[in-house]
Amino acid sequence: MAPRTSAKICGMGHSMKRKEDPRFLQGKGNYIDDFTLPGMLWLDIVRSPIAYGKIVNIDTSKALEIDGVLAVLTGKDLEAYNLHWMPTLMSDTQMVLPTDTVMYQSQEVAGVIATSRYAAADGVAAVEVEYEPMKPVIDPFQALEDDAPVLRTDKEGQEDNRIWHWEAGDKEATDKIFDEADVVVREKMHVPRIHVASIETCGCLADFNPVEGHLTVYMTTQAPHAIRTVLALVAGHVGLSEEKIRVVSPDIGGGFGGKVPVYPGYVIAIAASVVLGKPVKWIEDRMENLQADSFARDYHMDAEVAADSSGRIRALRIKTLADHGYSDAQAAPSKFPAGLFSICTGSYDMENAYAEVDAVYTNKPPGGVAYRCSFRVTEAVHCLERIVDTLAHKVGKDPATLREENFIGKEAFPYQSPLGWEYDSGDYQAAMDKAKEMIGYDDLRREQAEKRARGELMGIGVCSFTEVLGAGPSKDFDILGIKMFDSAEVRVHPTGKAIARFGTKSQGQGHETTYAQIIAEELGLPAAHVQVEEGDTDTAPYGLGTYASRSTPTAGAAGAMAARKIRDKAAKIAAHLLEVSEDDLDWEPGTFSVKGAPDKSVSIQECAFAAYTNLPEGLEPGMEATNYYDPPNLTFPFGTYICVVDIDRGTGEVSVRRFVAVDDCGNIINPMIVQGQIHGGLTQGLGPALYEEIPYDEDGNNLAGSFMDYLVPTAVETPAWETGHTVTPSPHHPLGAKGVGESATVGAPPAIANAVVDALAHLGVTHMEIPIRPDRVWEVLREKGVAG
Amino acid sequence: MIPPQFDYHAPGSLEEALALLGELDDAKVMSGGQSLLPMLKLRLATPANIVDIGRIPGLDSITESGGSLRIGALVTETALEENATVAERYPILLDTAKVIADPLVRNRATICGNVAHGDPANDHPATMLALRAQMVATGPKGERTIGVDDFFHGLFMTSLDPGEILTEIRIPAPGERSGGAYLKLERKVGDYAVAGVAVQLELDKNGKVTRAGIGLTNLGFAPIRASAAEKALTGATLLEQRGFKGAIARVRGIFSGGLDADEVIAAAAQAAADATDPVADRRGSVEYKRNMARVLTARAIRQALSRAGG
Amino acid sequence: MARHNVTVTVNGEAHSREVDSRLLLVHLIRDELALTGTHIGCDTTHCGACTVLVDGVPTKSCTVLAVQADGADIGTVEGLADANGMSALQEGFMQEHGLQCGFCTPGMLMTGTALLAANANPSEAEIREAISGNLCRCTGYVNIVKAVEYAAAKMAGADAPADGEDN
Ligand SMILES: Cc1cc2nc3c(=O)[nH]c(=O)nc-3n(C[C@H](O)[C@H](O)[C@H](O)COP(=O)(O)OP(=O)(O)OC[C@H]3O[C@@H](n4cnc5c(N)ncnc54)[C@H](O)[C@@H]3O)c2cc1C
Numbered sequence A: 001m002a003p004r005t006s007a008k009i010c011g012m013g014h015s016m017k018r019k020e021d022p023r024f025l026q027g028k029g030n031y032i033d034d035f036t037l038p039g040m041l042w043l044d045i046v047r048s049p050i051a052y053g054k055i056v057n058i059d060t061s062k063a064l065e066i067d068g069v070l071a072v073l074t075g076k077d078l079e080a081y082n083l084h085w086m087p088t089l090m091s092d093t094q095m096v097l098p099t100d101t102v103m104y105q106s107q108e109v110a111g112v113i114a115t116s117r118y119a120a121a122d123g124v125a126a127v128e129v130e131y132e133p134m135k136p137v138i139d140p141f142q143a144l145e146d147d148a149p150v151l152r153t154d155k156e157g158q159e160d161n162r163i164w165h166w167e168a169g170d171k172e173a174t175d176k177i178f179d180e181a182d183v184v185v186r187e188k189m190h191v192p193r194i195h196v197a198s199i200e201t202c203g204c205l206a207d208f209n210p211v212e213g214h215l216t217v218y219m220t221t222q223a224p225h226a227i228r229t230v231l232a233l234v235a236g237h238v239g240l241s242e243e244k245i246r247v248v249s250p251d252i253g254g255g256f257g258g259k260v261p262v263y264p265g266y267v268i269a270i271a272a273s274v275v276l277g278k279p280v281k282w283i284e285d286r287m288e289n290l291q292a293d294s295f296a297r298d299y300h301m302d303a304e305v306a307a308d309s310s311g312r313i314r315a316l317r318i319k320t321l322a323d324h325g326y327s328d329a330q331a332a333p334s335k336f337p338a339g340l341f342s343i344c345t346g347s348y349d350m351e352n353a354y355a356e357v358d359a360v361y362t363n364k365p366p367g368g369v370a371y372r373c374s375f376r377v378t379e380a381v382h383c384l385e386r387i388v389d390t391l392a393h394k395v396g397k398d399p400a401t402l403r404e405e406n407f408i409g410k411e412a413f414p415y416q417s418p419l420g421w422e423y424d425s426g427d428y429q430a431a432m433d434k435a436k437e438m439i440g441y442d443d444l445r446r447e448q449a450e451k452r453a454r455g456e457l458m459g460i461g462v463c464s465f466t467e468v469l470g471a472g473p474s475k476d477f478d479i480l481g482i483k484m485f486d487s488a489e490v491r492v493h494p495t496g497k498a499i500a501r502f503g504t505k506s507q508g509q510g511h512e513t514t515y516a517q518i519i520a521e522e523l524g525l526p527a528a529h530v531q532v533e534e535g536d537t538d539t540a541p542y543g544l545g546t547y548a549s550r551s552t553p554t555a556g557a558a559g560a561m562a563a564r565k566i567r568d569k570a571a572k573i574a575a576h577l578l579e580v581s582e583d584d585l586d587w588e589p590g591t592f593s594v595k596g597a598p599d600k601s602v603s604i605q606e607c608a609f610a611a612y613t614n615l616p617e618g619l620e621p622g623m624e625a626t627n628y629y630d631p632p633n634l635t636f637p638f639g640t641y642i643c644v645v646d647i648d649r650g651t652g653e654v655s656v657r658r659f660v661a662v663d664d665c666g667n668i669i670n671p672m673i674v675q676g677q678i679h680g681g682l683t684q685g686l687g688p689a690l691y692e693e694i695p696y697d698e699d700g701n702n703l704a705g706s707f708m709d710y711l712v713p714t715a716v717e718t719p720a721w722e723t724g725h726t727v728t729p730s731p732h733h734p735l736g737a738k739g740v741g742e743s744a745t746v747g748a749p750p751a752i753a754n755a756v757v758d759a760l761a762h763l764g765v766t767h768m769e770i771p772i773r774p775d776r777v778w779e780v781l782r783e784k785g786v787a788g
Numbered sequence B: 001m002i003p004p005q006f007d008y009h010a011p012g013s014l015e016e017a018l019a020l021l022g023e024l025d026d027a028k029v030m031s032g033g034q035s036l037l038p039m040l041k042l043r044l045a046t047p048a049n050i051v052d053i054g055r056i057p058g059l060d061s062i063t064e065s066g067g068s069l070r071i072g073a074l075v076t077e078t079a080l081e082e083n084a085t086v087a088e089r090y091p092i093l094l095d096t097a098k099v100i101a102d103p104l105v106r107n108r109a110t111i112c113g114n115v116a117h118g119d120p121a122n123d124h125p126a127t128m129l130a131l132r133a134q135m136v137a138t139g140p141k142g143e144r145t146i147g148v149d150d151f152f153h154g155l156f157m158t159s160l161d162p163g164e165i166l167t168e169i170r171i172p173a174p175g176e177r178s179g180g181a182y183l184k185l186e187r188k189v190g191d192y193a194v195a196g197v198a199v200q201l202e203l204d205k206n207g208k209v210t211r212a213g214i215g216l217t218n219l220g221f222a223p224i225r226a227s228a229a230e231k232a233l234t235g236a237t238l239l240e241q242r243g244f245k246g247a248i249a250r251v252r253g254i255f256s257g258g259l260d261a262d263e264v265i266a267a268a269a270q271a272a273a274d275a276t277d278p279v280a281d282r283r284g285s286v287e288y289k290r291n292m293a294r295v296l297t298a299r300a301i302r303q304a305l306s307r308a309g310g
Numbered sequence C: 001m002a003r004h005n006v007t008v009t010v011n012g013e014a015h016s017r018e019v020d021s022r023l024l025l026v027h028l029i030r031d032e033l034a035l036t037g038t039h040i041g042c043d044t045t046h047c048g049a050c051t052v053l054v055d056g057v058p059t060k061s062c063t064v065l066a067v068q069a070d071g072a073d074i075g076t077v078e079g080l081a082d083a084n085g086m087s088a089l090q091e092g093f094m095q096e097h098g099l100q101c102g103f104c105t106p107g108m109l110m111t112g113t114a115l116l117a118a119n120a121n122p123s124e125a126e127i128r129e130a131i132s133g134n135l136c137r138c139t140g141y142v143n144i145v146k147a148v149e150y151a152a153a154k155m156a157g158a159d160a161p162a163d164g165e166d167n
């Protein structure tokens, strides 16, 4: 697809170099820990060493003796202001600081305020807390047993550890298909707890001005407006109403969903600033980040597929247990407690499906964030793409062929999925064909057969996922009641340079560049002349923020719509300048000309100047427009990934030899950025597939609480990703774009897992739990008698 | 993560350093700081005083003299990796250095610090066992030499007295036909070993193993010498001989009541596995680790042989 | 506890400070000298976000005491660009899209700068090995490798490699 605009304008389709790069490359980014204010104090947090227990006593006396330590805040102190509990985005509640009971290891217990980082850390070490440990509930299945202790005794009417039950689909009809189907396959799988582990941890700098009663909070948040609203809800009763709160989200060192929730640390810092009347900074360290911040995933799924004897899928049935820790603190749309899990029928046409999820409380940190994933899509896709391979194995078909035979045909779009989605557009076979061609699928199968004959283990894994992005249409989507639209405000100044502000917040996705390109595409102004701003609630229009790949589908669309309003106005001005009627104008990006007389033209810049200097009568001055975009539907990007692995029979090590990712995210705004998003997403799929997991022992100890054991892949483990794309525009998005940031995180784990299982399939292996650690593989090899 | 309070001293000479260690309460030597500082940051160590030996001149040389390779206290992993003599004559050391931590940590971490730390998860101790190295400790009463077998006592415990500094490691120069290899299984770069095996072999001119050294990493509370495995190899002729000559050698071996090379290696590898005493953790079960000791030992023996034969 | 006078030259400029024994070099650079381009991403010396050059050697500044650096010549990301603009490596990162959130980038740049000083034409495997002590969560490393290759080619006087557009 050739770009419509010139390289100078640099609209959609150009690999424009990023506008944000020069500051990052020269160490001039402004991340949260880079901010200092005069008189700034430091907060550091005392955390619980145990997973569950009563607090008997907190002795702060030794801490207060330390030079530089000014105060120690406990739950009792916050209770005086009724700030010891806060609501989660899922209308559950969560402690800011406990008054009597700790519910997970590393839970915040007290906040130490000091004049320096070092003194605050010394203060934390000196606070003495006496606990009376209780037996924690760690296993989510046990949490539902009759004799399990009820964890949330604080919640009225809570009689067990179930948080909610959710279901989608027609159970009866689905069961009926299962009863009569030729073939049924079943697989139990766990998509384990993982962590976003952005290289920057979370933090904030709270600055309360006691004279004005005004609070400014600089914080690592992907959703500054929503956070401000939440803060106003939490602290309104102590006088912090929304107009007195300014949230500024500076440069963010990676978010991936982990910087959507409100963490207790933020609230403690704010409370401390309000109490002490000084700016207070809190920067968590990596261990706090991995041990206490919101986790992702942790779905235990029991999946079944019914098919006819040829492998034609007829129905899908999934029963899921979701471990949410001690509070449902995920960040999903209100009406979707299990997120968009019902995308689980994926790329395949089937008669019916039924999915259910039960969420439970355990003594683990709260969460369930959409880690680079549109709310539980990763879990759904992993489940389906794994079990489809089991089916292929069962009916003796190549997994690629079986997928092709079950694809929703491209003529079937818009497609109504059995669980209620209307897929906007797709051409699954095209992506499959391209992926197979790029990797040389048939040759690989031949190589595999030869290697197998020699006893070598090589596997090829395929995954053809369908994603669902862009939450979302206001009829269904809200967070705490706030509809999930997003917004843009565009102003073109007299000299033809523009400023565009958005309700979202980039964390590395390059919004300053891509949004400028969207405006450039619509207005024909060079993208270089469009300044993009986000993240300051005082200046940016209200929006729900950046996560779940929603920025392009929502705010990007809002930007295009706002720019179109401006273009409509510019057309009126152009008609006035050219002394013709609007209907007699042609538009080429950047220029209005008179139909039939192309040399009679005015540029968009001339129109902008005229908007301030020479207006047609009756037209409002200025050149500015706002759009709050409420998407008519979600977007459904898709792709096919193929992965080749080799397995060391001696050690069980899996190495990813090749990985081809063909994505279709509709029209592409910046190919370079899209490719970068896919590289990053693939690496964040490699991690959970082979390395990353946050496990707990039976006492509730986090066993991967630092980068020592939370294994983020390095450049050595990561393969040289190969990418390609097909383009199937979204019919309802103003730019035909679908959003891309997360497809790869979703698609990579099953592709890798399928490759490993494929390498072992001839031994009768049908499933491997992720992360596929060498010791797990070796256990299987030994069991099958082939370990070297 | 912030270290606790301590006092810092940077002596300019060995004498001064030893004097400080004698005078100060609760003092710890620091060389590269790549183990000590992380422990301080996690407040797992809280010494009152740190004696940084990093500024003492003359401790950073690698020389081959008097029949041994001498590695000074301040030689970093990177320096070892870049040393031509090491690359040529002590490839097992190069193997070891290359799989430790990551290149940035290796720029500061020292070999002596790695050994002095007494962490069975560290990689050099196994290699030093295989190489039968000597540890030179300098204390207030002067120098003493400790054989590697007497050096490691358990988790973070060595024969060094608190007032002593490990000033040099001496590695006997390899014989004419000798070769060694270090193999480490790690979960990713920067990880400590799931299992690590160091093998150093010396052969006579007929290819018979005259001396074998095998050390194991992270498979017990201290680095382990796999003595039975060494014994199983010593006296065996293992060189992989191809074609007719190989067949003759093999037949001869069998007739003389011996085993063939594969069997000897398998037996040694099993003996190494039997010498381990691992604990189950995130890196794997006891069973897995034992088996990895076996698998890596066999592989390291073959690589050592091929280097010795070359 | 004793304080120490420390003098370091950072990006060519000498600075003296009186510091605590325990002050980490990264905090001297960030908090005392206000050079916030050097970042902190972990507690266990794994991430490399804090990488600076100490006498030319790439070093994790979170695992060095400020006093240990007394007298050293320190290079941070702020010193890479000069009057002629960004360095070849910085340019490579921009051209090849070697950064996203930018948080790991200063560390990557310092490691990459040292690599290129030691090895003018590193292979892909050598680059990957060299940056294996620097974690990046955003880019998947492919374009960081390309950025180093771009800089190597540029420094060798060759034409910059073609843009890495999607196929
Ligand atoms: C992220 C990371 C990963 C790592 N991975 C590995 C790995 O895979 N394998 C591995 O082997 N190591 C690994 N290490 C450890 C690293 O190699 C250490 O640097 C090494 O173990 C200690 O060397 P050092 O010079 O830094 O010693 P220091 O940290 O300075 O000291 C370590 C201990 O030894 C004592 N000591 C040091 N030098 C002497 C001396 N000359 N005389 C007497 N006592 C002394 C100190 O008092 C201290 O107790 C890793 C470190 C990090 C940070």
Ligand code: FES
Binding pocket: C039, C040, C041, C042, C043, C044, C045, C046, C047, C048, C049, C050, C051, C060, C061, C062, C063
């Ligand atoms: S901050 Fe992570 S290695 Fe220094």
Ligand code: FES
Binding pocket: A199, A253, A254, A508, C098, C099, C100, C101, C102, C103, C104, C105, C135, C136, C137, C138, C139
């Ligand atoms: S660019 Fe974000 S961590 Fe590397």
